Amino acid sequence: MYDQAYVDFLAHFHGTRDYFECHEILEDRWKEDTPLDRQATWVGLIQIAVAMYHYRRENVIGAYRTGQKAYDILSERKEELSSYGLEEHSLFSFLNELLYRIQNRVPYQSMELPIEDSSLLEAVKVRCEELGCTYGAPSPLEDPTIIHRHTTRDRSEVIEEREKQLEIRKQNRI
Numbered sequence: 001m002y003d004q005a006y007v008d009f010l011a012h013f014h015g016t017r018d019y020f021e022c023h024e025i026l027e028d029r030w031k032e033d034t035p036l037d038r039q040a041t042w043v044g045l046i047q048i049a050v051a052m053y054h055y056r057r058e059n060v061i062g063a064y065r066t067g068q069k070a071y072d073i074l075s076e077r078k079e080e081l082s083s084y085g086l087e088e089h090s091l092f093s094f095l096n097e098l099l100y101r102i103q104n105r106v107p108y109q110s111m112e113l114p115i116e117d118s119s120l121l122e123a124v125k126v127r128c129e130e131l132g133c134t135y136g137a138p139s140p141l142e143d144p145t146i147i148h149r150h151t152t153r154d155r156s157e158v159i160e161e162r163e164k165q166l167e168i169r170k171q172n173r174i
Helices: 004-016 019-033 041-056 060-076 078-084 088-103 118-131 156-173
Strands: none
Touching: 004 019, 004 041, 004 118, 019 041, 041 060, 041 078, 041 088, 060 078, 060 088, 078 088
16 A cells, blocks of 8 residues: 555646646655655655656756756665665656656656556556546646746745744844
8 A cells, every 4th residue: 555645646646737837745744754865765756757747848967967966866776766665667767768858858748657566557547547647648738837847836834944943043142
């Protein structure tokens, strides 16, 4: 049985193509599990989604850097990949292809993560239906709310927390 957050991540990755949402979902999951481990498999998967987000937005530098980080992290965690229902060789082929496309400025095309476990694939397809999307559908390139999601999100909680932490640091200096 797979973690629901992971199934949701995969459904958004392959269905809505909302890579920003993928990042949000797995970041919360990672923080529950191993928040101090910046080399966790969760982080490598998050980096794939971030790389895809930047690739689609034609942010070549950001896409390449995060794609390379994903590759580096997941290279160190190869033995864990089967427990995520992913085929190791195919995942690294995916990452190599992504990095090639970015580096050579190949226009964005939706890509599929290599889900090896048929029960996981079925759960992801069902979740796509629940979300009102189709598994494997191409990215809606005309939808700015998905393409430029980072510019439209509510960041008030993040800003409040940063201000709070800044105030705490100031108080500690006194």
